Amino acid sequence: xxxxxxxxxxxxxxxxxxxxxxxxxxxxxxxxxxxxxxxxxxxxxxxxxxxxxxxxxxxxxxxxxxxxxxxxxxxxxxxxxxxxxxxxxxxxxxxxxxxxxxxxxxxxxxxxxxxxxxxxxxxxxxxxxxxxxxxxxxxxxxxxxxxxxxxxxxxxxxxxxxxxxxxxxxxxxxxxxxxxxxxxxxxxxxxxxxxxxxxxxxxxxxxxxxxxxxxxxxxxxxxxxxxxxxxxxxxxxxxxxxxxxxxxxxxxxxxxxxxxxxxxxxxxxxxxxxxxxxxxxxxxxxxxxxxxxxxxxxxxxxxxxxxxxxxxxxxxxxxxxxxxxxxxxxxxxxxxxxxxxxxxxxxxxxxxxxxxxxxxxxxxxxxxxxxxxxxxxxxxxxxxxxxxxxxxxxxxxxxxxxxxxxxxxxxxxxxxxxxxxxxxxxxxxxxxxxxxxxxxxxxxxxxxxxxxxxxxxxxxxxxxxxxxxxxxxxxxx
Numbered sequence: 001x002x003x004x005x006x007x008x009x010x011x012x013x014x015x016x017x018x019x020x021x022x023x024x025x026x027x028x029x030x031x032x033x034x035x036x037x038x039x040x041x042x043x044x045x046x047x048x049x050x051x052x053x054x055x056x057x058x059x060x061x062x063x064x065x066x067x068x069x070x071x072x073x074x075x076x077x078x079x080x081x082x083x084x085x086x087x088x089x090x091x092x093x094x095x096x097x098x099x100x101x102x103x104x105x106x107x108x109x110x111x112x113x114x115x116x117x118x119x120x121x122x123x124x125x126x127x128x129x130x131x132x133x134x135x136x137x138x139x140x141x142x143x144x145x146x147x148x149x150x151x152x153x154x155x156x157x158x159x160x161x162x163x164x165x166x167x168x169x170x171x172x173x174x175x176x177x178x179x180x181x182x183x184x185x186x187x188x189x190x191x192x193x194x195x196x197x198x199x200x201x202x203x204x205x206x207x208x209x210x211x212x213x214x215x216x217x218x219x220x221x222x223x224x225x226x227x228x229x230x231x232x233x234x235x236x237x238x239x240x241x242x243x244x245x246x247x248x249x250x251x252x253x254x255x256x257x258x259x260x261x262x263x264x265x266x267x268x269x270x271x272x273x274x275x276x277x278x279x280x281x282x283x284x285x286x287x288x289x290x291x292x293x294x295x296x297x298x299x300x301x302x303x304x305x306x307x308x309x310x311x312x313x314x315x316x317x318x319x320x321x322x323x324x325x326x327x328x329x330x331x332x333x334x335x336x337x338x339x340x341x342x343x344x345x346x347x348x349x350x351x352x353x354x355x356x357x358x359x360x361x362x363x364x365x366x367x368x369x370x371x372x373x374x375x376x377x378x379x380x381x382x383x384x385x386x387x388x389x390x391x392x393x394x395x396x397x398x399x400x401x402x403x404x405x406x407x408x409x410x411x412x413x414x415x416x417x418x419x420x421x422x423x424x425x426x427x428x429x430x431x432x433x434x435x436x437x438x439x440x441x442x443x444x445x446x447x448x449x450x451x452x453x454x455x456x457x458x459x460x461x462x463x464x465x466x467x468x469x470x471x472x473x474x475x476x477x
Contacts, residue, residue, distance in 0.1 A: 052252070053259045057177050060250055060260070064173045067251035071169060074162035081158045085151035091144040094136040099320065102128045131320015131332075138337070141310025142303060150300035153293050160290035167286065167453045169249075174449040176246040180260055182442040183242040186435060187235040193431040194228040200410075200427070201225050204420055217420040224424055264441040268389045271448075274382050277455050278375060284456030285374070291367040298360035305356040308349035311341035378454045385447035391440035399437055402430040 055063070065071060107125040137144060204221040207213040247258040271277070282288060317335035342349065406426040412418035452459045 052256055055258065055260045056262060057174065057260075060173050060177055060246065061170055063252065064169050064250045065166070068169050068249075069251055070165050071162070074158070074165040078155065078158045078162055081151065081155040085148065085155050088144070088148040088151040091137060092148070094134050096132060096134045098131075099133050099318065100128075100130040102126075126323075126325040128323045129320055131318050133318035134316070136315040137312070138315055139310070139313040141307030141312075143307035146300045146304040146307065150297050150304060153297040153300060157290050157293035157297060160286040160293060163286035164290060171449050171453040172249050173246070175446050176242070176249045177260060177262075178264075178442045178445050178449075180239070180242040180246050181262060181264055182438055183235065183239040185264065185438040187232070187239050189431060189434045189438065190228065190232040190235040193427065194225070194232050196406075196427055197221070197225045197228045197424075200420075200423055203414070212416065213420060220424060221420060224428070264438065265445065268392050268444055270389060271382050271385050271451065274379055277378055277382065277451065277459065280455045280458050281374065281378060284458055285454060286456075287370065287374070288367075291363070291370060295360070295363045295367060298356070298363045302353065302356040302360055305349070305352040308342065308345075308352060311339050313337065313339050374454060378451065381447045381450035381454065385444060385451065388440045388444035388447060392437065392444060395433055395437040395440055398433045399430070402426065402433050406430045 103126070105125050105127065201218075201221040201224075204213060204218050208215065208218040243258055246260070247256055250258070252258065314337070315335075316338050317333070319331075319333040321329060321331050323329040406423070406429075409418055409423045409426040413420060413423045448460075
């Protein structure tokens with residue numbers, strides 16, 4: 001019985017249906033691309049950085065820790081010195097190497113001693129070897145130990161250097177932050193002064209036209225308006241410069257626009273005594289700890305150099321297979337203790353010891369010199385902080401007095417009981433005292449940040465008042 005396979009029915013292809021399916025596939029592909037692009041845009045939006053137009057001091061410090069190149073370089077230096085420590089420590093472990101060679105020799109060469117070889121002697125002409133050789137260092141005068149110790153101390157010293165760099169960057173950012181606030185406040189004072197002098201100029205012009213004042217009074221008022229206008233331009237340029245300095249100190253890209261929020265503090269507490277602060281600095285300052293570690297590292301380097309006076313004792317061995325065309329292929333091994341003693345090196349070890357000892361003495365002098373400089377810097381910062389604190393109190397009273405004097409001179413001038421020079425002088429004194437008050441407040445916080453950089457985190461940091469930032473024209477945002 002035979003079975004026949006059924007004849008397949010012909011497939012009918014409808015061109016319209018094919019076009020519809022192709023159209024649906026294209027639509028689906030476009031929808032998929034749109035969904036992917038929207039997801040990418042959403043991720044980009046969520047991954048955008050902080051609002052660089054409204055940064056607090058904490059935001060600026062966080063950005064500096066992320067973008068400042070000095071901090072990145074210090075971190076990479078730690079990685080480099082840690083690798084040096086691992087390299088120095090590797091000498092404690094056995095060194096293994098694979099050896100292999102092939103030689104083709106002249107068969108008619110002379111035997112050892114140079115005599116003529118007898119006819120029966122047959123020299124090999126092909127030789128090959130493959131094996132593994134090892135070396136374990138037993139003693140080298142402590143060179144490996146002290147080298148590893150020196151590298152480990154160097155890595156720890158670099159960690160302290162990274163902390164010191166971080167404190168320095170934090171101070172620079174804090175200083176730039178307060179200089180920007182100072183520039184904003186100065187611009188506001190300059191704009192207020194320009195408005196006051198313009199108002200007085202209008203009043204003097206009216207009096208001049210009415211014949212109540214002389215032309216000299218009018219020219220004086222007009223001249224001070226020009227001075228105030230120039231002061232406003234300079235204050236605006238100083239604001240642009242302060243904003244650029246802050247951006248560069250943080251480490252942002254050149255195209256990034258930066259603005260801050262905050263205002264100068266209103267509370268000013270006295271600083272502790274210099275001796276108390278110096279005791280805290282000796283305990284917490286990373287630069288001082290780094291100098292102490294460098295001294296220990298120099299001591300280890302001296303001992304490393306002195307190890308050159310001692311012999312090196314090591315255990316050597318190899319195992320492998322040697323092939324010769326005359327002797328065949330055989331295994332062989334070698335083991336033994338080897339001693340290498342430097343008999344004469346032209347004074348190399350003595351010179352190395354002298355150089356290491358000199359570096360040790362230099363590290364002692366460098367530490368003493370740096371401690372003196374840090375003590376002077378701490379005393380200077382303490383003096384600046386106290387001067388600024390007292391200056392805020394005195395200048396605040398001066399501002400109140402000058403405001404009253406300006407209002408009184410203006411009232412008397414309107415009633416014809418004072419001359420224009422009195423009003424102008426009162427306005428100049430008021431503007432100068434306002435500038436001084438802003439400067440003292442900024443100097444107080446900068447000096448506080450400087451003390452914190454030297455003393456460490458035990459000293460309270462800047463107490464910037466968070467609040468509404470000021471726009472470039474001096475008003476509130």
